[in-house]
Amino acid sequence: MRVGVLERYREWLPVDERTPPVSLLEGSTPLVPSRNIGPALGLERLYFKCEGLNPTGSFKDRGMVVAVAKAMEEGARVLVCASTGNTSASAAAYAASQRLRAIVVVPAGEIAMNKLSQALMYGAKVVALRGNFDEALRTVRELAAHYPVALVNSVNPYRLEGQKTAAFEIVDALGDAPDYLVLPVGNAGNITAYWKGFREYHQAGRCRVLPRMVGAQAEGAAPIVQGRVVEQPRTVASAIRIGNPASWEGATTARDQSGGLIDAVTDTEILQAQVLLASSEGLFAEPASCAPLALLVRLARQGRIDAQSTTVVVLTGNGLKDPDAALGNVEPPVELDGDARALAKALKL
Numbered sequence: 001m002r003v004g005v006l007e008r009y010r011e012w013l014p015v016d017e018r019t020p021p022v023s024l025l026e027g028s029t030p031l032v033p034s035r036n037i038g039p040a041l042g043l044e045r046l047y048f049k050c051e052g053l054n055p056t057g058s059f060k061d062r063g064m065v066v067a068v069a070k071a072m073e074e075g076a077r078v079l080v081c082a083s084t085g086n087t088s089a090s091a092a093a094y095a096a097s098q099r100l101r102a103i104v105v106v107p108a109g110e111i112a113m114n115k116l117s118q119a120l121m122y123g124a125k126v127v128a129l130r131g132n133f134d135e136a137l138r139t140v141r142e143l144a145a146h147y148p149v150a151l152v153n154s155v156n157p158y159r160l161e162g163q164k165t166a167a168f169e170i171v172d173a174l175g176d177a178p179d180y181l182v183l184p185v186g187n188a189g190n191i192t193a194y195w196k197g198f199r200e201y202h203q204a205g206r207c208r209v210l211p212r213m214v215g216a217q218a219e220g221a222a223p224i225v226q227g228r229v230v231e232q233p234r235t236v237a238s239a240i241r242i243g244n245p246a247s248w249e250g251a252t253t254a255r256d257q258s259g260g261l262i263d264a265v266t267d268t269e270i271l272q273a274q275v276l277l278a279s280s281e282g283l284f285a286e287p288a289s290c291a292p293l294a295l296l297v298r299l300a301r302q303g304r305i306d307a308q309s310t311t312v313v314v315l316t317g318n319g320l321k322d323p324d325a326a327l328g329n330v331e332p333p334v335e336l337d338g339d340a341r342a343l344a345k346a347l348k349l
């Protein structure tokens with residue numbers, strides 16, 4: 001029977017009998033072998049970890065379930081977060097399921113409409129702050145320091161505890177860790193969490209190798225790559241439009257300890273990778289999730305990935321979250337009167 005993250009990885013998480021059994025049956029997402037992109041790049045073992053199949057459509061649910069359960073254990077009734085969209089959807093959903101209040105603060109006009117609609121439908125109080133994500137995060141951190149609200153951003157260590165379970169799942173599925181783990185980097189919580197997960201499994205003898213951690217930022221929002229805060233981050237990938245990541249150090253530690261790298265890709269590369277992924281694998285991921293594929297394509301073409309290596313690309317969020325960003329890059333539908341002859345002619349059958 002399917003179970004959520006708290007149950008599946010109970011002994012690896014900071015929970016006990018006092019922790020409420022929160023679950024939307026998150027986690028246990030598919031690790032799909034590449035049918036076409038891997039062979040085209042000369043990579044024998046390429047996989048996609050499809051985190052967009054979580055209950056609210058992104059990896060955030062893994063961490064949110066732990067953060068919410070621990071907040072409830074500590075008596076909280078109100079959750080608060082800043083978000084580029086996915087965290088707000090996840091916080092709102094878990095709050096709804098536990099009858100808690102959720103307050104989500106998003107940068108005004110900067111998040112994908114479908115993510116906003118999720119937060120609103122789940123019944124969160126949505127505040128659109130004039131400013132960017134970094135300012136929204138600073139604001140909610142200050143709020144949580146002075147008022148009785150539980151902060152559920154990834155600065156909350158329970159979020160990272162939950163998110164590390166994705167690394168466990170990959171090892172459990174492959175029988176070992178991959179050689180490369182490629183993922184997007186925004187606020188940098190996820191790369192920090194994966195590295196923690198792989199290290200814990202390695203220490204416990206569950207995997208022999210440790211992966212090289214390869215992070216992708218968008219060129220206009222690449223503070224870690226440039227080594228300095230980006231005041232006005234810009235990219236089509238709104239989920240990772242972040243100029244001053246909270247887990248900056250966690251990301252550079254993961255990169256350096258693993259012998260990996262963090263590099264930037266352009267918006268054009270991201271959108272090309274998104275179309276490539278959808279049209280050649282049948283996997284539709286949001287733009288931020290396609291940044292790592294764009295980086296992998298570049299590295300493979302430069303011959304920097306060994307053909308026999310095992311590579312996992314983490315598709316962090318579902319493509320349906322942000323269709324507007326994608327639709328500029330495909331042919332619009334043809335409009336016709338409904339008759340078979342006209343249809344056949346238009347299709348050149």
Ligand code: F0G
Nearest residue numbers: 083084086087186187188189190316317
């Ligand atoms: N991919 C997606 C789809 C995201 O929503 C995010 C972050 C990331 C990647 C980057 O992960 O921040 O751990 O490095 N979204 C956050 C949010 C910031 O508010 O939803 P990270």
